[in-house]
Amino acid sequence: MNGDSSIVLEGRKLNRQFGFGRNRFFAVSDVDFVFRSGEIISIVGESGSGKTTLAKMIMGLLKPTSGEVMFRENPRSLRTKADREEYWKSVQGIFQDPFSSFNQFSKIQTLLLDCINLLKLKLSEEEKMNMMREACGFVNLEFDELYNKYPFELSGGQMQRLMIARIFILKPKVLIADEPTSMIDACSRATILDMFLKLRKQNDMIIVFITHDLGLAYYVSDTIYIMEHGKIVERGNAATILESPVHSYTKRLLADVPKLKEAWDLG
Amino acid sequence: MGQTILTVSELKTFYRTRLKENVHAVDGVSFTLEEGKILGIAGESGCGKSTLALSVMGFYFPPLNFKSGSIVIDGIDIMKLSREDLRTKVLGEEIAYIPQSAMNALNPTKRVGKFIEDILREHRPGLSQEQMQRLAAERFEILNLPTRALTAYPNELSGGMKQRVVIATSTILNPKVLIADEPTSALDVSSQKIAIKLLKSLLAKGFVKSMLFITHELPLLKHVADDVMIMYAGQIVERGRIDEVIFKPMHPYAQALMGSIIVPESDIRGHRLSSIPGAPPNLKNEMKGCRFADRCIHTVDECRKEEIPERARGERTIRCLFDFDYQSEETAHERR
Amino acid sequence: MNSYLKYFLKKFGWYLLTLVVAITLNFFLPRMIKGNPVSVIVSAMSQGMSDVNAQKKLYESYMHQFGLDKPLFQQYLIYFQNILHGDFGVSFGNYPRRVSNILASAIPWTLGLQIPAILIGWLLGNLLGAFTAYKKGVFDKIIFPAALFVNSMPFFALSIIMLYVFGLHLKWFPIGGGYGYQMIPNLSLSFIGSVLQHHFLPFISIVLVAIGGQAIGMRSMSIYELNSDYVLYAKLMGIRDSRVVRYVFRNAVLPQVTGLALSIGTMISGALITEIVFNYPGIGTWLFTAIRTLDFPLISGCTLMITLAVLAANFTIEIIYGLIDPRVKATQMEGQ
Ligand SMILES: Nc1ncnc2c1ncn2[C@@H]1O[C@H](COP(=O)(O)OP(=O)(O)OP(=O)(O)O)[C@@H](O)[C@H]1O
Ligand SMILES: Nc1ncnc2c1ncn2[C@@H]1O[C@H](COP(=O)(O)OP(=O)(O)OP(=O)(O)O)[C@@H](O)[C@H]1O
Ligand SMILES: [Mg+2]
Ligand SMILES: [Mg+2]
Numbered sequence: 004m005n006g007d008s009s010i011v012l013e014g015r016k017l018n019r020q021f022g023f024g025r026n027r028f029f030a031v032s033d034v035d036f037v038f039r040s041g042e043i044i045s046i047v048g049e050s051g052s053g054k055t056t057l058a059k060m061i062m063g064l065l066k067p068t069s070g071e072v073m074f075r076e077n078p079r080s081l082r083t084k085a086d087r088e089e090y091w092k093s094v095q096g097i098f099q100d101p102f103s104s105f106n107q108f109s110k111i112q113t114l115l116l117d118c119i120n121l122l123k124l125k126l127s128e129e130e131k132m133n134m135m136r137e138a139c140g141f142v143n144l145e146f147d148e149l150y151n152k153y154p155f156e157l158s159g160g161q162m163q164r165l166m167i168a169r170i171f172i173l174k175p176k177v178l179i180a181d182e183p184t185s186m187i188d189a190c191s192r193a194t195i196l197d198m199f200l201k202l203r204k205q206n207d208m209i210i211v212f213i214t215h216d217l218g219l220a221y222y223v224s225d226t227i228y229i230m231e232h233g234k235i236v237e238r239g240n241a242a243t244i245l246e247s248p249v250h251s252y253t254k255r256l257l258a259d260v261p262k263l264k265e266a267w268d269l270g
Numbered sequence: 271m272g273q274t275i276l277t278v279s280e281l282k283t284f285y286r287t288r289l290k291e292n293v294h295a296v297d298g299v300s301f302t303l304e305e306g307k308i309l310g311i312a313g314e315s316g317c318g319k320s321t322l323a324l325s326v327m328g329f330y331f332p333p334l335n336f337k338s339g340s341i342v343i344d345g346i347d348i349m350k351l352s353r354e355d356l357r358t359k360v361l362g363e364e365i366a367y368i369p370q371s372a373m374n375a376l377n378p379t380k381r382v383g384k385f386i387e388d389i390l391r392e393h394r395p396g397l398s399q400e401q402m403q404r405l406a407a408e409r410f411e412i413l414n415l416p417t418r419a420l421t422a423y424p425n426e427l428s429g430g431m432k433q434r435v436v437i438a439t440s441t442i443l444n445p446k447v448l449i450a451d452e453p454t455s456a457l458d459v460s461s462q463k464i465a466i467k468l469l470k471s472l473l474a475k476g477f478v479k480s481m482l483f484i485t486h487e488l489p490l491l492k493h494v495a496d497d498v499m500i501m502y503a504g505q506i507v508e509r510g511r512i513d514e515v516i517f518k519p520m521h522p523y524a525q526a527l528m529g530s531i532i533v534p535e536s537d538i539r540g541h542r543l544s545s546i547p548g549a550p551p552n553l554k555n556e557m558k559g560c561r562f563a564d565r566c567i568h569t570v571d572e573c574r575k576e577e578i579p580e581r582a583r584g585e586r587t588i589r590c591l592f593d594f595d596y597q598s599e600e601t602a603h604e605r606r
Numbered sequence: 607m608n609s610y611l612k613y614f615l616k617k618f619g620w621y622l623l624t625l626v627v628a629i630t631l632n633f634f635l636p637r638m639i640k641g642n643p644v645s646v647i648v649s650a651m652s653q654g655m656s657d658v659n660a661q662k663k664l665y666e667s668y669m670h671q672f673g674l675d676k677p678l679f680q681q682y683l684i685y686f687q688n689i690l691h692g693d694f695g696v697s698f699g700n701y702p703r704r705v706s707n708i709l710a711s712a713i714p715w716t717l718g719l720q721i722p723a724i725l726i727g728w729l730l731g732n733l734l735g736a737f738t739a740y741k742k743g744v745f746d747k748i749i750f751p752a753a754l755f756v757n758s759m760p761f762f763a764l765s766i767i768m769l770y771v772f773g774l775h776l777k778w779f780p781i782g783g784g785y786g787y788q789m790i791p792n793l794s795l796s797f798i799g800s801v802l803q804h805h806f807l808p809f810i811s812i813v814l815v816a817i818g819g820q821a822i823g824m825r826s827m828s829i830y831e832l833n834s835d836y837v838l839y840a841k842l843m844g845i846r847d848s849r850v851v852r853y854v855f856r857n858a859v860l861p862q863v864t865g866l867a868l869s870i871g872t873m874i875s876g877a878l879i880t881e882i883v884f885n886y887p888g889i890g891t892w893l894f895t896a897i898r899t900l901d902f903p904l905i906s907g908c909t910l911m912i913t914l915a916v917l918a919a920n921f922t923i924e925i926i927y928g929l930i931d932p933r934v935k936a937t938q939m940e941g942q
Contacts, residue, residue: 148554186315215458218532218538222539222543263535367842371835436839
């Protein structure tokens, strides 16, 4: 990534606290980040390290306890409905739990149509159908097989791919993807990653992968942030971090990933 | 070497949807499972892995339906048993299941220990409540779960803990076959490692006799399974020893799958992943010939003519007419 | 249990505050109705009286007796104080009967009609909803649409239809009142029989409407729960259907308990209208009369009773809910 591409999102000393009194704890503490146009970032950490909380704050779904998010070099405002819609047109997310993020009582077709309607384009029924079919095609889903189904009639991986299909309709400027491929087989994942990379090339999309899959982080990202107990403990160029990790936590994470060639110590 | 515990032959099952269509999600699957072995199942999402797991349990309820085939556990064809016998004598006792989303597998308003009591009440009617509690507590101890987890509600447990509770619950009756459907894909690497260790120790200690392990994480499978089956659109396309299938896949789909594995090892970066264009076939349609034909680069007319039988190639079984050897995916799958 | 006590006290505080606000509104709102009640009474009493001065005297003495000559705010303070002593003043329209006396005579009728009707309607509605989700067939095709139809009717329409068909037309049941008008309340069998006879039609009207509303919600909740992972897992561990259905019923009914809390206000007000239609001697009918005669003390007394009932019902439901649903316990008590 060339250093001079423009900064789109920036976080300054983001904090998020949950609970009060004795139960109080910081799920995210003093996190700084800088996302530049076209950059692919991975935020990696164990379960409970605060990744989803951070992602929700970036998406504007959760208020930081303190700290600030800068969007295109101005403090982000989400006060009015118009502000929020404007922001969400540029910043979109794929959520961790695909089942709970969809209305269980709407058919797949309705779910995708809602997305298209967000764009506020004037389209004929035919064009909308084509758009949905194409979006499903990007993620190896057969639209004609699915449109009449309810979310609970899909397999986990199909559900996740449907979430991703939304992104190909919305084409945001920043994509926050929280464990986007945890239920998807390697081959489909490769296809989806390919598609993501194309989207990034097309419109300089920033992709933030939130994951505990170090392999994925290593393969796709320019920059990696390692998160432990709400803090960023190591950050930098992906290759550097994974080839010569400095922090002991990073080293442990790396050791716990099953690999193809090296042994996996189950002792 | 080991004794055969489970034999599944030509199993066919389908979903009957609300719209009265049939989805043939398991379409002629045969395999055997030996004592002490872990058999892995991997494949594209939506290819029918979870359905295969459910089907092998032999206990069908709508929308899943049995069509044909046999499932033999320890010499007994469980499809010939009455439903009541199946429920009380086979489920949990002979063959047990760990569901894909173990996170939601526990009733949110039931204490973990009470649920285990309910299970024991069905299968061990003679036990007193104390005996049931003792049994559960012992099993929890073996799995390094704190006893307080027994009196907890599921939402009071962390994800990794819930997973371990489900492992304990599923194996409480010491089943001969344990079917684990993506037991760790919702866990982070550290909890995953713990869960895998537990599963392996259960097998080593003889609490379960054999295991079917479904996952799409092939690097994980490499360290867990002895043998592996690669599934595509309701059928097994390749079966063999795990190391051989991972490093020298023979079926074109398996080759593409292995070419797309990502691990944090230094040669992966910049390495081109193989991806297959197109979508898998619609399982609603009756299919003829090879299911992978539409996406395969080697397809010839013969592939689509009739059902491709499974055949042995060395120690491997594959469902392909040709003998393709695995080259690096750059040469084999470069299409653009 | 300490945290539960905290939850209880917090809820209690909120309800107390709501009650104070309600009492205040109760005092001021009726006084915004146009018209002067004393002139209504005086003009009724002084029919035929020609002396204007005497009329004026009478008017002033009434104004003083009811405390209407004092400033509004002072009236409010007195009102509040009196309420705390259970004194709602003297009814304008039924002078010199005390409002508390009227309420005391009406409340047993209202409670006796509404509590059983709403509870039974709620219970039957939920059972019906669960059955339609689980059994389908005749439940789903005939009974459920019928419930939908009944639910879409306004309360008074159903009451009037019942009154017309079974009371006026078929003459199976009396058309109004709480007991035969020639009778004097006592504990004889014939009196109780008469009460039950008069009770039947309004009771059934309320039950029918309640069933419809509850069945709809329960059906979709049950369908959702039946498709959840824990149901699959429990079944595959060999747990019998009847027990699994109990899990589902419990989890589906929990949101219905909240639903009851939300809808109890509507239900009570609807039931009051039923009382009016059947001229039942409960709060609803009294309130109706009081509004017609601008009987402020009685209006406030009735509405206050209704508010109190709705608040008490909601409070009870929330407290019970907090006890039975571990999920609420966890989230509500910790707070954000
Ligand atoms: N709404 C909430 N109220 C209280 N605590 C919360 C809330 N949301 C998250 N937490 C807590 O904050 C911590 C961080 O949670 P978060 O979901 O961000 O972790 P994560 O890194 O995304 O984990 P995972 O990999 O399991 O998704 C956890 O301890 C979690 O229990
Ligand atoms: N209840 C259902 N009704 C109809 N079709 C279903 C139902 N459940 C699953 N299917 C279909 O059956 C096929 C196989 O689904 P299954 O869940 O077995 O896939 P899977 O291999 O386990 O996928 P994943 O890796 O995503 O879990 C899919 O095409 C899916 O759409
Ligand atoms: Mg998360
Ligand atoms: Mg599955």
